[in-house]
Amino acid sequence: MATTRGFTGRPRATDLSSRIPPGQHLEKDFPVLSAGPTPRIRIADWTFTLKVGPRPVKTWSWTEFNALPMTQMTRDIHCVTTWSKLDTVWEGVLVDDILKAASIEAPTPYVLAHSFDGYSTNVPMQDLAGKAMVALRFGGEPLDSDHGGPARLLVPHLYFWKSAKWLNGLQFTERDEAGFWELRGYHMYGDPWREQRYSGD
């Protein structure tokens, strides 16, 4: 790797470096990224649908969804645009608890997350089981629309585009189907520790 003349970088906090994947830098704010206008979804219009292929298995209203078991998670998150944010606090419903409430076990190894604005992203079921939630609250407050509220997916160990904002459902698919960014050149899996940013990485 060629050294860049004159570049030393910021003083590094070595105690945190084990938590920041290669190519990432620490961010104190919470940047916003999206492909289109921010959808403003009214709670009364919010639904969440679990599907197997084209078939809806169960749909929850906001009230029904909020009656599911809530879990709190504190996690580091990593955006492909190179910022990482540590110790973010989320509250929501584990994907495991959603399946339990629908009385199903994962019928395929592949899941597509779908959003109100037409966005989608693929995540293997094994990356959701025990690791991921549908988050309703961030930092103790209801999730605001800029950050995907009322509800977003949270898959903290993958690049953050996998944590689909404005989520309205999860769909089991027979094959690993590319979502919005994956169709536009981003990596099918997106492991920050292996710098899987773009297809072919």
Next chain:
Amino acid sequence: MSEGSVRWQTATVIDIVVRTPRIKSFFLSLEHPFEFQAGQHVDIRLTAPDGYQAMRSYSIASAPDHGTSIELAVERLDDGEVSMFMHDVIVPGDEIEVRGPLGGHFIWSVTDGGPLLLLGGGSGVVPLVSMVRHLKAANLAGSTVPVLLLLSARTWDEALFRDELLEFNKEMSGFTFVLNLTREASARGQDFGRRIDAAMAADVVKRLPGPPVHVFVCGSNAFVNAAADSALAAGIPAETIRTERYGG
């Protein structure tokens, strides 16, 4: 974006141009020139002697047709590890690593047609200028697409690419440039002097020969939210609006 891996390559800084008090353009000569589309970006990577690397994304300002070099316009952020280095340290002749072109959503080609509405805030005008420069090149080849660019800047002096856009406004058929200055009055009658709102969006839409088929919005998160919401309130369907947010 093309299939397969996009490789890192070495680029040489061939020129640096001061654009505004806070923004400089960096002209990079590519070891391996690539084709790109207006609106795409590159990642740049800097490496310290101890192996530490910093990486950032910057939109390409040049027209796709430009050839072996690309222009990046970089705003100096007071706390910006990379932007401060680029502004204060880099000189022509230096080499940095570049990867691109990247981004397969915020892109426009003259063959995608129009009318096209471009809403840019501050340095968010960079990928939009690439689109306008692309249109300029297409104009010379005989194609015309109605395009309106609204650039929102704090002051006349901070309006990035202002003179070039004013010139284009005079000489390019079908291109309209509107300036919105939020902290001082503009000298031109057709400009605005307030935060973008639905009335402003509706007003600029009326200056196009028909409803915009594609809308691109780029700037800070606050600007993009205000501009995209204004476009929606002016009756533009959400699915025609693509956004890119700077900062963070």
